[in-house]
Amino acid sequence: MTNRTGSDRTAVEWVSRCPRCALVTPLDDGVTGCPRCAADGVGMPMTPHRAAGPPPTRPEPVPPPGLGPMWRWAAHLVPVGRPVSLGEGGTPLVNLDLPGVPGRILVKDERANPTGSFKDRLASAAVSRARSLGADTVAVASSGNAGLAVAAYAATAGLDAVLLATGTLPSGTAATVTALGARVYLTETFPDRWTAVRTGVERLGWFPVTNYRLPPVASHPAGVHAYRTIAFEIAESLGWSVPDWVVVPVSRGDGLFGVWSGFVELARLGWTDRVPRMLAVERFPSLTDALARGVDQPVGMPIDGPVRATSISDPQGTAMAVHTIRSSGGDVVRCDDEQLAVAWSRLAGRGHLVEFSSAAAAHGVDELARSGRLDAGSTAVLLVTAADRGERPPAAGPLAATVRHLPDPTDLAVLGGG
Numbered sequence: 001m002t003n004r005t006g007s008d009r010t011a012v013e014w015v016s017r018c019p020r021c022a023l024v025t026p027l028d029d030g031v032t033g034c035p036r037c038a039a040d041g042v043g044m045p046m047t048p049h050r051a052a053g054p055p056p057t058r059p060e061p062v063p064p065p066g067l068g069p070m071w072r073w074a075a076h077l078v079p080v081g082r083p084v085s086l087g088e089g090g091t092p093l094v095n096l097d098l099p100g101v102p103g104r105i106l107v108k109d110e111r112a113n114p115t116g117s118f119k120d121r122l123a124s125a126a127v128s129r130a131r132s133l134g135a136d137t138v139a140v141a142s143s144g145n146a147g148l149a150v151a152a153y154a155a156t157a158g159l160d161a162v163l164l165a166t167g168t169l170p171s172g173t174a175a176t177v178t179a180l181g182a183r184v185y186l187t188e189t190f191p192d193r194w195t196a197v198r199t200g201v202e203r204l205g206w207f208p209v210t211n212y213r214l215p216p217v218a219s220h221p222a223g224v225h226a227y228r229t230i231a232f233e234i235a236e237s238l239g240w241s242v243p244d245w246v247v248v249p250v251s252r253g254d255g256l257f258g259v260w261s262g263f264v265e266l267a268r269l270g271w272t273d274r275v276p277r278m279l280a281v282e283r284f285p286s287l288t289d290a291l292a293r294g295v296d297q298p299v300g301m302p303i304d305g306p307v308r309a310t311s312i313s314d315p316q317g318t319a320m321a322v323h324t325i326r327s328s329g330g331d332v333v334r335c336d337d338e339q340l341a342v343a344w345s346r347l348a349g350r351g352h353l354v355e356f357s358s359a360a361a362a363h364g365v366d367e368l369a370r371s372g373r374l375d376a377g378s379t380a381v382l383l384v385t386a387a388d389r390g391e392r393p394p395a396a397g398p399l400a401a402t403v404r405h406l407p408d409p410t411d412l413a414v415l416g417g418g
Contacts, residue, residue, distance in 0.1 A: 011053055012050060012052065012075075012079075013050075013051045013052035014027045014048055014049065014050060014051065014078060014079065015027055015048075015049050015051045016028040016047060016048060016221065017046065017047060018034035018036065018037060018044050018045075018046055018047075019045075019047060019323055020034065020037050020042065020044045020296065020319065021034060021036050021037055021044070023036050023046075024049070027048060027078070028046040029129065029133065029220070029221070030046075030208070031208050031210070031211055031212065031213065031217060031218060031219065031220055031221075032213060032217065033045050033217035033218070034046055037319070041297055042296045042297045042319045043213060043215045043216065043217040043297065043319050044217070044320060044323070045217050045218035045221060045257075046221060047221055047224070047261070048221050048222065048225045056269075057075070058271070059072040059073055059075070063089075063090075066085065067083055067085045068085045068086065068087040068088040068089045068090065068114075068124070069087075069088075069089040069233075070085075070089025070121055070124060070226065070229045071085060071089070071124075072089075073089075073228075073229045073232050076228065076229075076232070076265065077125060077222075077225060077226055077228075078125065078129060078221070078222040078225055079132070080128035080129045080131075080222065081128065082128075083124060083125075083128045084124055084127045084128045084153050084156050084157040085124055085156075086114035086124070086152060086153065086156060087113075087114050088113050088120040088121055089113070089121060089229055089233070090112075090233065091108060091109050091110050091111075091113060091230075091233070092109050093106050093108050093237040093238075093381070094106065094107050094109060095107075096350060097350065098350065098362070098365065098366070101368075101369045101374065102375055102378065103244075103374045103375060103376055103377065103378030103380060104378070104379045105365060105379075105380050105382065106243070106379065106380070106381045106382070107352065107384050108230060108234055108381050108382070108384065109384050110230075110383065110384055110386065111354065111384060111386065111387035114152065115145075115148050115149045115152050116148075116386055116389065117145040117148075117149060117355070117386035117387065118230065118255060118383070118385045118386070119146045119149035119150075119386075120149045121223075121226045121227055121229060121230070122146065122209070122219060122223030122224065122226055122227065122254065123146070123149035123150045123152070123153040124153055124226065125222045125223050126138070126150075126219070126220040126223035126226075127150065127153040127209070128153075128157070129220070129222040129223075130157075130159065130209075131158075133207070135159065135205070135206075135207035136159060136160060136205075137160040137161070137162060137204070137206045138150055138154050138160070138161050138162070138207045138208075138209050139162045139164070139200050139201065139206040139207065139210075140161070140162070140163055140164070140197075140210045141163075141164045141165070141193040141194055141197050141210050141212060142164075142165060143165060143166075143168065143169065143310040143311060144169065144170065144173045144310065144311065145385075145386050146209070146210055146219075147169075147173065147177055148173060148176060148177055148180075150163070151163065151176075151180040151181065151182035155180045155181050155182075160181075160182075161180070161181065161182035162182065162184075162200060162415075163183070163184045163185070164185050164187060164193040164194075164196045164197055165184065165185075165187070165193065166186060166187055166188075166189065166190055166192075166193065167186050168310065169184070169186065172389070178403060184404070185403075185404055185405075185415070186403065186405050186406060187409055188406075188407060192406070193212075194211065194212040194213065194214060195212075195409035195410060196410070196415060197212035198212045198213075199409060199410045199412065199415060203412055204416055208220060209223060215297060215300075215316060215318070215319075216314065216316060216317075216318050217318065217319075218252070218253075218254055219252075219254045224254045224257060224258045225261075226258070227254065227257075227258025227259055227261075228258050228259065228261050228262030228265060230255075230258070230259045230262060230383065231259045231261075231262025231263045232266065234246070234381055235263070238379075240266075240272055241272065242263060242266075242272050242273075242274060242275065243276050243380055244277065244374075244378045244379050244380060245276060245277050245278075245279055245373075245378070245379075245380040245381070246260075246263075246276045246277075246278055246279070246380070246381045246383065247279045247281065247364040247365050247368070247381065247382045248278065248280060248281065248383045248385075249281050249311070249358055249361055249383070249385055250280040250282045250287070250312060250317065250321060250332075250360075251282075251283075251311060251312040251314040252314050252317065253280065253318045253320055253321025253324065255383065256278060256280050256321055256324050257321060257323075259278070259383065260275070260278050260324045263275045263276055275328055276328065277328050277330040277331070278324055278328040279330055279331055279364050279365075279367075280321060280324075280325055280330070280331075280333070281312075281332070281334075281335055281360035281361060281364040282312065282317065282332060282333070282335070282360075283307065283309050283312045283313055283335060283336070283360070284301040284302075284303070284304075284313075284315040284316075284334070285301055285334045286298040286299065286301050286315060286316050287317040287321055287322060287325065287332045288332050288334050289301070290317065290322050291322060291325065291326070291332060295322075296319050296322055297319050297322075298317040298318065298319070298321070298322060299316060300315045300316035301316070303315055304336075307337065308337045308340070308356055309335075309340055309356055309357040309360070311355060311356075311358075311385070311386065312357045312360060313357075333363065333364050333367045335363045339363050340356060340357070340359050340360060340363060341356075342363075343359040343360065343361075343362040344356055344359035344362075346362055347359055347384075352384065353387070353388040354384050354387065354388055355385065355386035355387060355388050356388070357385070357386070358384045358385045358386050361382035361383055361384060361385075362382060364382070365380050368380065
């Protein structure tokens with residue numbers, strides 16, 4: 001399959017490849033993952049891979065007119081035709097002084113994206129890909145940030161958007177998403193969201209932006225691929241050097257895998273001399289358990305009561321996250337809501353008002369310091385994935401009418417908008 005990308009219009013061949021078993025297929029726009037690994041009981045994604053054509057060059061300092069800074073790196077990304085952009089990417093890398101933490105600590109501040117989270121990178125690329133392939137409806141299973149991002153980019157692209165969530169979706173988020181024109185369905189259980197997305201994909205032709213598999217695999221490959229631009233921006237800001245550690249809050253690990261993949265590409269191109277160690281910070285110890293047992297496929301963990309950190313609330317990690325940690329020589333840290341509250345307060349005390357789940361990165365760097373893995377010569381980058389939005393007024397009137405409960409996640413009449 002031959003596509004064109006970059007300003008020189010040079011032909012580049014893109015394929016998909018499994019990071020675990022190296023299976024290569026034509027470019028895959030599904031989220032079902034590697035069939036060979038699935039036969040082994042392991043859910044690994046098929047990731048875009050540049051198979052032929054000249055290597056990309058370093059980008060111009062400004063993006064093409066009308067596009068966000070992420071699209072400076074278009075030659076590194078899956079071809080999407082004309083990108084759907086709201087100004088995503090180019091987020092700041094700023095110093096952070098945390099008392100008791102040695103070395104140079106930096107924040108890659110994804111709050112600066114248009115809807116306030118790193119999900120804008122995924123949404124821009126995946127919605128662009130959907131439009132380029134002729135899709136008319138994009139679907140997302142989300143607790144908030146991804147749903148908001150996809151709804152915004154779908155509205156910009158002129159596509160319909162469907163958000164599947166549980167009743168824990170904040171009413172303010174529901175109001176905002178419906179104001180953007182998306183349909184919202186509330187399912188009875190967490191897995192029911194994925195059943196509903198799968199039904200829409202298989203029976204109604206929806207384009208899946210996020211995972212709908214169990215065990216979870218990954219979000220759409222074009223979107224996860226776009227997270228590599230975070231690594232590109234970090235390295236460029238550091239004069240084409242890389243930090244010792246990159247600390248990422250993790251639910252299923254799309255961002256963790258995407259950022260690591262970006263650093264791998266930079267090293268392969270010879271633009272940097274190494275790949276940083278990745279530290280995943282999880283709410284439930286699914287990755288911790290898999291690494292301790294030496295297995296590739298994490299299992300689900302019990303949910304220990306109410307969870308405030310909804311953005312990292314998936315109790316089952318992914319094989320791609322395990323692969324990332326092992327391949328980078330990294331590690332995983334577990335945190336609970338009480339520890340997150342302490343970390344959130346530490347960041348707030350330094351002027352950073354972040355989403356509660358994003359405070360996991362500060363907890364992670366504290367653990368690195370406590371374990372002696374940071375010294376005065378170390379550099380660590382904390383990925384702050386989202387802003388502290390507060391609570392908006394609840395949906396009312398016409399907006400509330402567009403939020404529907406979905407007792408049966410396979411109900412085609414309701415999912416089809418009837």
